[in-house]
Amino acid sequence: MKRFLLACLVCLTIAAVPSCDLKYFESTEFGDIVFDPSLAIPVGTITYTVAELFEELNDGGAVIAPNGEDVVTLTYTETLQSQSASGFLTVLDQSFGSSLVSGTDLSNPPVETTISISELYEFDLTQTADEDYDSIIFNAGSFDFNASSNIGADVDFTATFISLENATGPIVITGSLPSGGANFVQSESLVNGKGLFHLDDQGNPASSKFLVRIAYNITVGPTNSITADQQVSFTIGINNTSFQTVYGNVGNQSLTVGQQDISLDFFSTFDSGDITFADPTVRFIFDNSFGFPLGIDFQQITAVSGTGTNIPLQGTVVDNLQVVNAPSVSQQGQVVRTEIEVTANNSNIDALLSSKPTRFLVDVGAESNPATAPASYNFIDDSNLLDVSVEIEIPLELNINGLIAEEVVDFSNGDDLAEAKRLLFRVIAENELPLGGLVELQFRDGSGAVIYTVDERPAFTAAAVGVDGRTNEVAMSTVDILIPEEGIRIIENAASINVVATLTTTDAQNATAVKFFNDYELRFKLAVQADVEVNSNGN
Amino acid sequence: MKKLLTIALLVLGFTSANAQGYLSFYQLRDIVPQTSGIQPAFIPDNSLTISMPAMNFGVMLQGDLELQQLLSRPAGQTDLTVDFDLLHEAAQEENFLNLDVTVNLFHLGIKTKHGAFSLFANARATFDFAYGQGLTDFLANGNANSIGETIDFSDTQIRAEAYQEIGIGYARKFLGERLTVGARAKLVTGIFHASLADGASGTLTTAADDFSWQIAIQNGTANTAGLDLLFNSDDYADDALTTYALNNENKTVAFDFGAKFKPLKWLEVEASVNDIGSIDWKEQVRNYNTADTVATFSGLDLEGLQDSGEVFKDSLENKFRSNETRSAFSTSLPTRVYLTASAYLTERDRFSLTYFQSSALNNLPANYALAFNHRFDKFVIGVLGTHRRSNNETNIGANLGTNIGPLQLYMALDNVLVLNKPEQYSKADFRFGLNLMFGYKKWRKKSEVANLDEL
Numbered sequence: 001m002k003r004f005l006l007a008c009l010v011c012l013t014i015a016a017v018p019s020c021d022l023k024y025f026e027s028t029e030f031g032d033i034v035f036d037p038s039l040a041i042p043v044g045t046i047t048y049t050v051a052e053l054f055e056e057l058n059d060g061g062a063v064i065a066p067n068g069e070d071v072v073t074l075t076y077t078e079t080l081q082s083q084s085a086s087g088f089l090t091v092l093d094q095s096f097g098s099s100l101v102s103g104t105d106l107s108n109p110p111v112e113t114t115i116s117i118s119e120l121y122e123f124d125l126t127q128t129a130d131e132d133y134d135s136i137i138f139n140a141g142s143f144d145f146n147a148s149s150n151i152g153a154d155v156d157f158t159a160t161f162i163s164l165e166n167a168t169g170p171i172v173i174t175g176s177l178p179s180g181g182a183n184f185v186q187s188e189s190l191v192n193g194k195g196l197f198h199l200d201d202q203g204n205p206a207s208s209k210f211l212v213r214i215a216y217n218i219t220v221g222p223t224n225s226i227t228a229d230q231q232v233s234f235t236i237g238i239n240n241t242s243f244q245t246v247y248g249n250v251g252n253q254s255l256t257v258g259q260q261d262i263s264l265d266f267f268s269t270f271d272s273g274d275i276t277f278a279d280p281t282v283r284f285i286f287d288n289s290f291g292f293p294l295g296i297d298f299q300q301i302t303a304v305s306g307t308g309t310n311i312p313l314q315g316t317v318v319d320n321l322q323v324v325n326a327p328s329v330s331q332q333g334q335v336v337r338t339e340i341e342v343t344a345n346n347s348n349i350d351a352l353l354s355s356k357p358t359r360f361l362v363d364v365g366a367e368s369n370p371a372t373a374p375a376s377y378n379f380i381d382d383s384n385l386l387d388v389s390v391e392i393e394i395p396l397e398l399n400i401n402g403l404i405a406e407e408v409v410d411f412s413n414g415d416d417l418a419e420a421k422r423l424l425f426r427v428i429a430e431n432e433l434p435l436g437g438l439v440e441l442q443f444r445d446g447s448g449a450v451i452y453t454v455d456e457r458p459a460f461t462a463a464a465v466g467v468d469g470r471t472n473e474v475a476m477s478t479v480d481i482l483i484p485e486e487g488i489r490i491i492e493n494a495a496s497i498n499v500v501a502t503l504t505t506t507d508a509q510n511a512t513a514v515k516f517f518n519d520y521e522l523r524f525k526l527a528v529q530a531d532v533e534v535n536s537n538g539n
Numbered sequence: 540m541k542k543l544l545t546i547a548l549l550v551l552g553f554t555s556a557n558a559q560g561y562l563s564f565y566q567l568r569d570i571v572p573q574t575s576g577i578q579p580a581f582i583p584d585n586s587l588t589i590s591m592p593a594m595n596f597g598v599m600l601q602g603d604l605e606l607q608q609l610l611s612r613p614a615g616q617t618d619l620t621v622d623f624d625l626l627h628e629a630a631q632e633e634n635f636l637n638l639d640v641t642v643n644l645f646h647l648g649i650k651t652k653h654g655a656f657s658l659f660a661n662a663r664a665t666f667d668f669a670y671g672q673g674l675t676d677f678l679a680n681g682n683a684n685s686i687g688e689t690i691d692f693s694d695t696q697i698r699a700e701a702y703q704e705i706g707i708g709y710a711r712k713f714l715g716e717r718l719t720v721g722a723r724a725k726l727v728t729g730i731f732h733a734s735l736a737d738g739a740s741g742t743l744t745t746a747a748d749d750f751s752w753q754i755a756i757q758n759g760t761a762n763t764a765g766l767d768l769l770f771n772s773d774d775y776a777d778d779a780l781t782t783y784a785l786n787n788e789n790k791t792v793a794f795d796f797g798a799k800f801k802p803l804k805w806l807e808v809e810a811s812v813n814d815i816g817s818i819d820w821k822e823q824v825r826n827y828n829t830a831d832t833v834a835t836f837s838g839l840d841l842e843g844l845q846d847s848g849e850v851f852k853d854s855l856e857n858k859f860r861s862n863e864t865r866s867a868f869s870t871s872l873p874t875r876v877y878l879t880a881s882a883y884l885t886e887r888d889r890f891s892l893t894y895f896q897s898s899a900l901n902n903l904p905a906n907y908a909l910a911f912n913h914r915f916d917k918f919v920i921g922v923l924g925t926h927r928r929s930n931n932e933t934n935i936g937a938n939l940g941t942n943i944g945p946l947q948l949y950m951a952l953d954n955v956l957v958l959n960k961p962e963q964y965s966k967a968d969f970r971f972g973l974n975l976m977f978g979y980k981k982w983r984k985k986s987e988v989a990n991l992d993e994l
Contacts, residue, residue, distance in 0.1 A: 024607065024962040031618025037681025040750040044838030428749050525751035529683050
C-alpha cells in the first residue's frame with residue numbers, strides 16, 4: 001500500500017510539473033488563411049501585323065491591305081454622284097405661231113368657188129443655253145394647236161407637223177373654221193412622241209428647227225365675199241415636256257457633282273510630331289454614262305488639319321481641267337470609266353497628308369464639252385449619271401519622327417486588382433517593324449482626369465532596315481513597369497487608359513522613308529510579377 | 540544511484556530530447572498487453588487479459604514545427620490562421636508531419652507456461668506528409684523569389700490510409716526465459732488510402748526573361764481507394780460505407796515479429812519488426828494520372844481574349860494529359876522497427892535506450908528514446924526522453940500502468956509538457972487504455988506475493 005501511495009505521488013508529481021495552460025486556444029476561432037505570395041506569371045503574347053497595328057489607329061474608316069508591292073496601304077473610299085440628266089438639261093416650253101392670208105379678193109361668185117392656200121413654216125426652238133437639239137424622244141408633255149379664221153367664208157385646214165412624230169408618223173391635224181365660227185383647239189400627248197429638229201425648211205441639216213406645213217381651202221359661195229388680207233391664224237405649243245433621250249449638242253454647261261466630307265480617323269490619333277508619306281495617291285474614278293465628255297475641276301479639294309487649318313489641293317492636276325470621257329452614240333447605255341490620279345508628282349497631296357488632316361473635303365466641279373476635249377456628238381438619256389469614286393490611297397512608305405499618337409482604351413479591370421499589393425509588368429517586344437515607340441500610360445477616372453501616370457519609357461525598338469528596304473533583324477527590347485500598392489489603389493478607380501506613344505521610324509533623322517511590308521510583325525510578351533494577398537474566404 | 544540516474548535522465552530530456560510516438564507506451568512492456576502490438580515478444584504477467592472494448596486508444600501527432608507555427612495568431616488578433624511565411628521560416632530542408640490514430644477494438648490474452656497467445660482487433664489511421672523548403676517557399680513567397688531558378692517539389696510525399704486488422708499472436712520463452720520470441724499474424728483490410736506514387740516528382744522553373752514556366756512532372760499518379768465512397772456517399776446505398784469498411788477486397792495478411800534476449804542478468808536487448816506485408820487495393824480504387832510531361836507555359840494568346848481566368852486555367856491544364864483510371868495498386872504497410880537495449884540497475888529499475896524507425900515515408904528520420912522505469916508490484920511508472928533530430932523542442936515523457944483489482948489502467952505520453960502551452964510543442968502523443976487482468980498470482984514467486992495482512 002505504501003508503494004501504491006508512492007506511485008500515486010510520483011504520478012501526481014509528474015502530472016503537476018506542467019500545469020495546464022491552454023490559453024492559446026481559449027476563446028478563439030479559426031480565421032481566414034491568408035495567401036500572400038509574389039507570383040511571376042507569364043501572362044501571354046499578343047502579335048500585331050502591320051495591318052492590325054494600324055487597324056488599332058483606325059476606327060474602321062479605312063481599308064487596310066497590301067498593295068502590289070506588299071506594302072500595307074490605307075485606303076479611304078467615298079463616292080459622289082452627279083445631278084440627274086433631267087436636272088442637268090431641261091427642254092423649255094416652246095410656243096410658235098403665225099398667220100396665213102388668203103391672198104384673194106372675191107365677192108359673191110356666181111358659183112361656189114374653192115381657193116387653196118399652203119405654206120411651210122420653220123421655227124427655232126428656244127434653249128436654256130447654247131445647246132442644239134437634233135431630236136428629242138419625249139416621255140411626257142403635250143402638244144397644243146390653236147387655229148382661228150377671219151375669212152368671210154368657210155375654211156377647211158390641214159396642219160402637218162413635220163418635226164413631231166407619233167407612232168404612225170408626223171402628226172397631222174385637220175379641221176374646219178366656219179365663217180364667223182369659233183376657234184379650233186386641239187391637244188395631243190407627247191408621251192412616246194418624237195421631236196425631229198435636224199432639218200431646215202429647205203431640207204438641209206440643221207439643229208433646233210421646228211417645221212410645220214399649214215394648208216387650207218376656202219369655199220366661197222354666191223353669198224360670200226373674201227378679201228386678200230383675210231387670214232387663218234394658228235399657234236403651236238409644246239409644254240411640260242420631259243425627255244427620254246436628247247440627241248444633238250448639250251453645249252458647255254456645268255454639271256453639279258455632290259460633295260463629300262471624308263473623315264480621316266487614322267490621323268485623328270496623332271498629335272504633335274512629323275509624318276511624311278512618300279507616295280500617297282488620291283484616285284478619282286469617274287463612271288460616266290452621259291453622252292458627252294466632261295471637264296473636271298479639282299480646285300475645291302481641301303484638307304482640314306487637326307488644328308482646323310484648311311490646306312487646298314494645288315498643282316498641275318488642279319490647274320488643268322481634267323477630261324472625263326463619254327460613251328459614243330454606239331455605246332449609248334454603257335458606262336465609260338476614267339481614272340484620274342492625284343499624286344505627289346502633279347499636286348501637293350503629300351503636304352496635305354503630312355498635315356495630319358482629320359478631314360478631306362472633296363467638291364468636284366464638272367462641265368460638259370470642255371474645250372480641251374475633242375468635239376463629239378452628244379446625247380443624253382434621262383437615266384444618265386456621273387458616278388465618282390474617291391480613293392485616298394496611302395501606302396505606308398513614310399517617315400515618322402517623334403510623332404505622338406494617343407489612343408484611349410477602356411479600363412474595367414479595377415476590381416481584379418483588389419488582391420494585388422505590388423505589380424511589376426514586364427513587356428518584352430520582338431519587333432520586325434522599322435518603327436520604335438516610347439509609351440506613357442495615363443490612367444483616367446470617369447471624368448477623364450488623369451489620376452495615375454506610368455512615365456514614358458521605351459516600349460519597342462525600331463528594327464534596322466537593309467539595302468533592300470526590308471528590315472533585316474528582329475529588334476528585341478524589355479521594359480519593366482512597376483506599380484506600387486498606392487498606385488494600384490488609385491488605378492482601381494480608373495475608367496480608361498490613355499496610351500500615349502511617341503513613334504519614330506528607323507533613321508528618321510535623315511528623312512528616310514521606310515516601308516511597312518505586310519509580313520512584318522510586332523510581338524509583345526507580357527509577364528507580371530504580382531504581390532497578391534488572397535484569403536480563404538475569397539476576399 | 541537511482542536518484543542520480545533519474546536526475547541525469549531528466550537533464551538529458553530537457554536538453555536534447557523530443558517526444559516521439561508510442562515510445563513511452565513501449566516502456567510499459569509486459570505490464571500492458573497492448574504493447575505486443577509493437578513488440579510481439581512481450582508476454583503479460585497475468586493469465587488472462589480481456590481489453591475493455593474500444594477503450595484502448597492512442598493518438599500521435601508529430602511535426603517538425605511547433606503548433607503555434609502551424610496555427611499562428613497574428614499580433615493583435617484573436618483568430619488562429621495558417622501563416623505560410625511562418626511555416627517557411629520554420630521549415631528545414633526536409634520536413635515531416637505525421638498523425639497516427641490507433642484504436643484497440645479488442646484484445647484477448649492468455650498466458651501459458653512457456654508463452655502467451657493473443658487474439659486482437661485494431662483499427663488504425665495514419666497520415667504522413669513530407670515536404671521540403673521548395674514547397675513552403677512557394678506557398679510563402681510564390682515563385683517570384685525563384686525567377687531564373689527551379690523549385691523542386693519532388694521531395695513532397697503524402698500518404699494517408701485507414702485500415703482494420705484482426706489477428707492472433709504467440710510468444711514463447713526459450714533458454715530458461717532468457718530468450719523470448721513472438722510473432723503475430725493478422726488479416727488486414729484496407730479501408731481508405733491516398734498517396735502519391737513512388738517517384739512522383741514535380742519541378743517549376745521560372746524563366747528569368749519572360750517568367751515563362753517550365754513544369755516537369757514525372758510519375759504523376761495519385762492512388763486512392765475508398766475516397767469516392769467517403770466523399771460521394773450520396774451515390775451509394777446508405778449502408779455501403781459500413782459494409783465496405785467491414786469487408787472488402789483490399790485485404791492482405793501481415794506479420795509482426797519480435798524477440799528479446801537477456802544475455803546478462805542486467806542487460807536485455809529487444810528487437811521487433813511490425814506490419815510486414817502489403818495491401819493490394821482492388822476495390823473502390825481511383826487513380827488520378829498525369830503523363831510524364833515537360834511543358835513550357837508562356838501565357839495566353841491575348842488576341843481577343845475573354846474570361847482570361849478560365850482560359851488561363853484551361854490553357855495550363857491542356858499542357859498535361861490527365862486521366863482517371865481504376866487500376867489496382869499495391870502499397871506496403873508502414874513497417875515499424877523497434878530496437879531496444881535495457882540495463883537493469885535492480886530488478887525493478889530499468890534504464891533503456893530505444894531506436895524506432897518507420898517506413899511510412901522515405902527518409903523518415905529514426906527516433907531514439909532514453910527511458911527510466913521503476914516497477915512496483917502491479918504498477919510501473921517511468922520517464923523518458925526521446926530524440927528524432929535536432930530541430931525539435933525539448934520534452935520529457937511519462938508512463939504509468941496500474942492495476943486496481945482486475946482493472947488495469949494505463950496511460951503513456953511521449954510529451955507530458957504538451958499539456959502546458961501546447962502551442963509551443965511540435966508533437967503530442969497519448970496512449971490510454973483499460974483492461975481486465977486476471978491471474979497474476981500464478982506467475983509470481985511465492986516470495987513476491989503480497990501478504991494482505993501486512994499491508
